[in-house]
Amino acid sequence: MSxxxxxxxxxxxxxxxxxxxxxxIAEALKVLEKVVAEEGVTLEQTEYKLGAQHWLETGxxxxxxxxxxxxxxxxxxxxxxxxxxxxxxIPSGIIEREMLLKLRFSLDHFVNLxxxxxxxxxxxxxxxxxxxxxxxxxxxxxxxxVGNGGTLRGGTPHEVATEVSLNTxxxxxxxxxxxxxxxxxxxxxxxxxxxxHNVLVFAGHLWKRTVEAVAKEFPExxxxxxxxxxxxxxxxxxxxxxxxxxxxxxxxxxxTDLAAAITGGIGLAASGxxxxxxxxxxxxxxxxxxxxxxxxxxxxxxxxxxxxxxLLLDHLxxxxxxxxxxxxVVADIESRNGDSRSTAAVGDxxxxxx
Amino acid sequence: MSxxxxxxxxxxxxxxxxxxxxxxIAEALKVLEKVVAEEGVTLEQTEYKLGAQHWLETGxxxxxxxxxxxxxxxxxxxxxxxxxxxxxxIPSGIIEREMLLKLRFSLDHFVNLxxxxxxxxxxxxxxxxxxxxxxxxxxxxxxxxVGNGGTLRGGTPHEVATEVSLNTxxxxxxxxxxxxxxxxxxxxxxxxxxxxHNVLVFAGHLWKRTVEAVAKEFPExxxxxxxxxxxxxxxxxxxxxxxxxxxxxxxxxxxTDLAAAITGGIGLAASGxxxxxxxxxxxxxxxxxxxxxxxxxxxxxxxxxxxxxxLLLDHLxxxxxxxxxxxxVVADIESRNGDSRSTAAVGDxxxxxx
Ligand SMILES: CC(C)[C@H](C(=O)O)[C@@H](O)C(=O)O
Ligand SMILES: CC(C)[C@H](C(=O)O)[C@@H](O)C(=O)O
Numbered sequence: 001m002s003x004x005x006x007x008x009x010x011x012x013x014x015x016x017x018x019x020x021x022x023x024x025i026a027e028a029l030k031v032l033e034k035v036v037a038e039e040g041v042t043l044e045q046t047e048y049k050l051g052a053q054h055w056l057e058t059g060x061x062x063x064x065x066x067x068x069x070x071x072x073x074x075x076x077x078x079x080x081x082x083x084x085x086x087x088x089x090i091p092s093g094i095i096e097r098e099m100l101l102k103l104r105f106s107l108d109h110f111v112n113l114x115x116x117x118x119x120x121x122x123x124x125x126x127x128x129x130x131x132x133x134x135x136x137x138x139x140x141x142x143x144x145x146v147g148n149g150g151t152l153r154g155g156t157p158h159e160v161a162t163e164v165s166l167n168t169x170x171x172x173x174x175x176x177x178x179x180x181x182x183x184x185x186x187x188x189x190x191x192x193x194x195x196x197h198n199v200l201v202f203a204g205h206l207w208k209r210t211v212e213a214v215a216k217e218f219p220e221x222x223x224x225x226x227x228x229x230x231x232x233x234x235x236x237x238x239x240x241x242x243x244x245x246x247x248x249x250x251x252x253x254x255x256t257d258l259a260a261a262i263t264g265g266i267g268l269a270a271s272g273x274x275x276x277x278x279x280x281x282x283x284x285x286x287x288x289x290x291x292x293x294x295x296x297x298x299x300x301x302x303x304x305x306x307x308x309x310x311l312l313l314d315h316l317x318x319x320x321x322x323x324x325x326x327x328x329v330v331a332d333i334e335s336r337n338g339d340s341r342s343t344a345a346v347g348d349x350x351x352x353x354x
Numbered sequence: 355m356s357x358x359x360x361x362x363x364x365x366x367x368x369x370x371x372x373x374x375x376x377x378x379i380a381e382a383l384k385v386l387e388k389v390v391a392e393e394g395v396t397l398e399q400t401e402y403k404l405g406a407q408h409w410l411e412t413g414x415x416x417x418x419x420x421x422x423x424x425x426x427x428x429x430x431x432x433x434x435x436x437x438x439x440x441x442x443x444i445p446s447g448i449i450e451r452e453m454l455l456k457l458r459f460s461l462d463h464f465v466n467l468x469x470x471x472x473x474x475x476x477x478x479x480x481x482x483x484x485x486x487x488x489x490x491x492x493x494x495x496x497x498x499x500v501g502n503g504g505t506l507r508g509g510t511p512h513e514v515a516t517e518v519s520l521n522t523x524x525x526x527x528x529x530x531x532x533x534x535x536x537x538x539x540x541x542x543x544x545x546x547x548x549x550x551h552n553v554l555v556f557a558g559h560l561w562k563r564t565v566e567a568v569a570k571e572f573p574e575x576x577x578x579x580x581x582x583x584x585x586x587x588x589x590x591x592x593x594x595x596x597x598x599x600x601x602x603x604x605x606x607x608x609x610t611d612l613a614a615a616i617t618g619g620i621g622l623a624a625s626g627x628x629x630x631x632x633x634x635x636x637x638x639x640x641x642x643x644x645x646x647x648x649x650x651x652x653x654x655x656x657x658x659x660x661x662x663x664x665l666l667l668d669h670l671x672x673x674x675x676x677x678x679x680x681x682x683v684v685a686d687i688e689s690r691n692g693d694s695r696s697t698a699a700v701g702d703x704x705x706x707x708x
Contacts, residue, residue, distance in 0.1 A: 092559075093552035101553070125590045127481040144498075144519070149556040155563070159523035161556040165498070169513035196604070198447035199455070202503040202515040205446075209509070229611035236479045236590060236615045250550070254608060257583035261590045 006317035009042040013073035013281065017051040018095075019290025020300035020343075021079025027302035027347025028077060028309045031328070034351050035313075035321045046073065052083035052095045052290070061098035067106055071280055075312050076103070078285035079305065084292035097147065104140050107280040109273035110171065111178050112140035112249070113311065114256040114287060116239075119333045122264035126236060132263055134242035135186075137179040138252025140273055142171040143203075145249040167203040167248070172210045178276055179246035180218040190243035191215075191223040194231045194251050207248065232258060260287050267301030268333075270308040274315060284312040298342035303329060306350055328353035360671035363396040367427035367635065371405040372449075373644025374654035374697075375433025381656035381701025382431060382663040385682070388705050389667075389675045400427065406437035406449050406644070415452035421460055425634055429666050430457070432639035433659065438646035451501065458494050461634035463627035464525065465532050466494035466603070467665065468610040468641060470593075473687045476618035480590060486617055488596035489540075491533040492606025494627055496525040497557070499603040521557040521602070526564045532630055533600035534572040544597035545569075545577040548585045548605050561602065585609060589616060614641050621655030622687075624662040628669060638666040652696040657683060660704055682707035 014029070016022035029045070036043045048066060055061060070076060081100055083090040104112070118124055118132035142165075149163040176193075183191045193211045197204025208225065215223050226234065228251045234241055235258050247255060260269035269287035286304030294300060310325035331353045332346065341349070368383070370376035383399070390397045402420060409415060424430060435454055437444040458466070472478055472486035496519075503517040530547075537545045547565045551558025562579065569577050580588065582605045588595055589612050601609060614623035623641035640658030648654060664679035685707045686700065695703070 092562075093555060096552045097555070125480055125482070127479060144517075145553055147555070149519075149554070151556045151560070153523075157523050157527075159560055161521045161560040163498075163519040163521075163554045163557045165503075165517040165519070167515045167517075169507075169511050173511075196607070198450045199499055199604075199607075200503070200517045201447060201451070201501070202505045203517045206505070206513060206515040208446075229607050232586065232608055232612040233615040233620070236612065237619075250553075253550075253553075253583050254586055258586040258590065258612070261587040265591075266587070 006041070007074070008040070009044060010036065010316060011044045011072070011074045012046070013070050013076040014045050014047045015050050015076060015078045016047065017079040017081040017290060018053050019080055019082065019292045019295040021051070021081065021290055023296070023298065023343045024286060024300050024302040024305035025077060025079040027343060028305040030347045031306050031325060031351045031354070032309045032313075035324055035354055036318070038354070039318065039321050041318065041321075050099055051081035052087075052090055055095060056089060061094060062102050067102075070103070071107070073281050075281050075316060076283035077309060077312060078283050080286065080288060080290040082290040082292070101145060101147075103283060104273050107273075107283065108275045108277070109140045109283060110175055111272070111274040111276050112138035112252060113272040113274055114138060114252075114259070115270065116256070116259040116263045118263045119330060121334050121336060122268065124262055124264055126239070126262055129262060130238070130240035132239045134239070134245060134259070135182060136245045136247065136252055136256050136259060137175060137182065138247060138256060139171065139175045139249050142167055143249035165200070165203055167206050169206065169210070172206055173214065174276070176207075176210050176214045176246055177217070179244050180214050180221050183221045183244040184218050186243060188243040189221045191221055192242060192245050193223065193225045194228050194245055194247040194255060195225075196228050196251070198227065203248070211246070228254070231255060235259060235262060256287060266304065268303050268307070270304050270311055272308070272311040272315060282312075282315050284308040298344060300343050302343050302347050303333070303350070306347065324354055325350075360395070361428070362394070363398060364390065364670060365398045365426070365428045366400070367424050367430040368399050368401045369404050369430060369432045370401065371433040371435040371644060372407050373434055373436065373646045373649040375405070375435065375644055377650070377652065377697045378640060378654050378656040378659035379431060379433040381697060381704075382659040384701045385660050385679060385705045385708070386663045386667075389678055389708055390672070392708070393672065393675050395672065395675075404453055405435035406444055409444060409449060415449065416456050421456075424457075425461070427635050429635050429670060430637035431663060431666060432637050434640065434642060434644040436644040436646070455499060455501075457637060458627050461637065462629045462631070463494045463637060464529055465626070465628040465630050466492035466606060467626040467628055468492060468606075468613070469624065470610070470613040470617050472617045473684060475688050475690060476622065478616055478618055480593070480616050483616060484592070484594040486593045488593070488599060488613070489536060490599045490601065490606055490610050490613060491529060491536065492601060492610060493525065493529045493603050496521055497603035519554070519557055521560050523560065523564070526560055527568065528630070530561075530564050530568045530600055531571070533598050534568050534575050537575045537598040538572050540597060542597040543575045545575055546596060546599050547577065547579045548582050548599055548601040548609060549579070550582050550605070552581065557602070565600070582608070586612060589613060610641060620658065622657050622661070624658050624665055626662065626665040626669060636666070636669050638662040638669075652698060654697050656697050656701050657687070657704070660701070678708055679704075
């Protein structure tokens with residue numbers, strides 16, 4: 001699959017998941033189906049039942065056969081997974097790790113792309129947000145997320161628990177290069193590395209050295225550095241300073257939720273888990289979770305899921321179709337007047353605005 | 355030293371440090387000297403030259419004899435350390451790790467206490483901040499800060515860098531108990547554990563289990579849990595929900611800078627690095643850094659350093675004197691009208707308001 005000559009058929013895997021996942025995915029598909037039909041592209045869909053509910057019914061998280069089958073698709077559209085908080089039937093974190101993170105790691109989704117933009121009429125919790133329009137390129141396959149750690153003398157007063165952050169030159173370099181490439185295509189052409197190299201010396205210096213080296217390949221791109229703690233301050237005092245942020249898996253997790261919050265909430269925040277080498281399908285998902293408390297009530301905002309579908313089209317080379325979805329979303333957002341619409345009504349409006 | 359019968363003499367170590375450190379410490383001492391004199395307490399001071407400038411002159415970070423000498427003091431008042439960014443003469447992070455973190459670890463400062471309060475007249479970057487008044491009890495001697503990690507094949511395309519987070523039942527339990535004790539003395543009596551246990555399973559479960567166990571000792575204290583990413587969202591959308599946050603060293607670093615930002619900036623944020631077992635002196639420091647860009651210009655706000663001196667008095671049992679400083683700070687803050695005063699003028703005003 002090349003980014004310049006997209007195929008005439010998209011072989012799409014759909015994982016609606018739990019909670020509000022199915023509702024928001026239904027709207028994303030409504031918009032996606034309409035736009036690809038108009039572009040003369042065939043959309044083949046295969047739905048996969050996965051998530052907390054599926055685990056309760058079958059005890060399965062992500063069987064090898066399912067993973068193998070997913071590998072045959074062009075891309076994955078993912079809703080949300082996760083049980084209701086306090087549902088003690090499901091071991092804590094099992095769905096996240098053995099399903100969501102297993103997908104990201106197995107399919108080598110090394111670019112976790114999370115754009116943040118404050119649309120004109122959307123309320124920010126910040127008093128003076130300014131122009132916010134940046135992307136976070138979060139590393140997706142390493143760092144403290146590798147699941148490498150253990151417990152010694154668990155449950156005793158002598159318990160020791162470890163978590164190992166693993167960082168490789170291979171893993172850091174490819175994502176840093178991706179961030180610089182994306183920056184080179186943006187008007188401001190600026191990369192900010194976010195880490196904590198004064199404390200996490202070994203990983204931090206690998207990241208810093210890699211940024212210095214890759215920066216030489218992109219003389220037109222400027223770059224700077226912020227510790228993660230300072231980055232959260234700027235996120236609320238001067239977010240317009242950011243253009244492209246590149247950071248590790250854990251810092252990226254934290255900073256992208258904060259970024260979503262200051263740009264009007266996770267109802268609007270889209271993401272792509274992207275394998276830029278195209279050796280496996282990439283996966284597109286709203287940043288929000290399954291929100292079991294409002295599930296099935298048509299209260300969820302499907303915009304993040306719809307924008308994730310635009311990122312999906314972008315990745316597959318259908319840039320025109322991606323831009324049409326984004327424009328329709330912007331038009332819809334700008335026409336919002338505070339009325340609460342149903343999930344389907346938002347999807348209908350965006351589809352109509354295409 | 356007991357918290358109820360304070361000694362008649364305070365044997366104080368003073369580490370002004372770099373950048374704006376000496377300026378803000380001068381004001382903290384101005385206020386401290388005045389209040390203790392009025393309370394009939396003798397203040398003996400010993401100044402220690404430490405920090406980036408001292409390293410440049412001597413190559414010393416924190417010699418063993420200096421550490422041994424510091425151990426003989428009742429408490430340490432600390433300004434800030436750190437070279438100007440881009441000063442390539444100083445190996446990155448060496449002062450932070452071999453001096454500041456070495457102090458915290460050697461003197462077993464397991465409670466890194468950081469109160470966050472939005473004073474009436476202080477501007478917050480949030481549009482609707484609400485009532486903000488919480489404390490963060492950040493673990494100070496473990497987690498990803500232990501300096502345990504390494505580099506394999508450094509500088510090659512096969513480099514692997516690791517960082518190990520170490521967490522012990524001993525270390526987690528004592529700080530969690532401290533957080534519950536502090537919560538039990540506050541009106542709202544609520545503890546929020548912040549971690550990322552769905553990903554950092556081993557450390558996360560130690561923290562969760564410990565909170566569940568310690569909570570049983572404090573039936574009057576309620577508690578809940580937030581992942582660090584969600585906590586940053588609430589920090590900007592609903593910060594008044596927080597009363598006492600307990601969290602690990604790295605998450606605490608991040609969340610306290612964000613907390614300082616939403617309550618008007620790190621010019622006001624005080625902190626204590628506290629050894630609650632009193633086996634070594636505790637250390638009190640503003641959360642801000644050395645700000646080399648404005649050093650020596652009387653531009654820095656000494657309020658954070660002055661409030662840190664109040665935390666120091668509190669720890670040594672001079673609660674009346676501590677409350678007097680806090681009241682003077684509040685009075686000064688409420689009389690601010692946006693005029694920029696010199697560092698010394700702020701110190702003078704707070705001393706006068708005592
Ligand atoms: C659900 C969780 C494992 C996940 C993460 O930490 O990456 C989520 O917070 C996200 O940001 O996509
Ligand atoms: C200077 C640095 C090592 C330190 C930390 O990370 O703890 C600082 O950010 C702080 O919060 O006191």
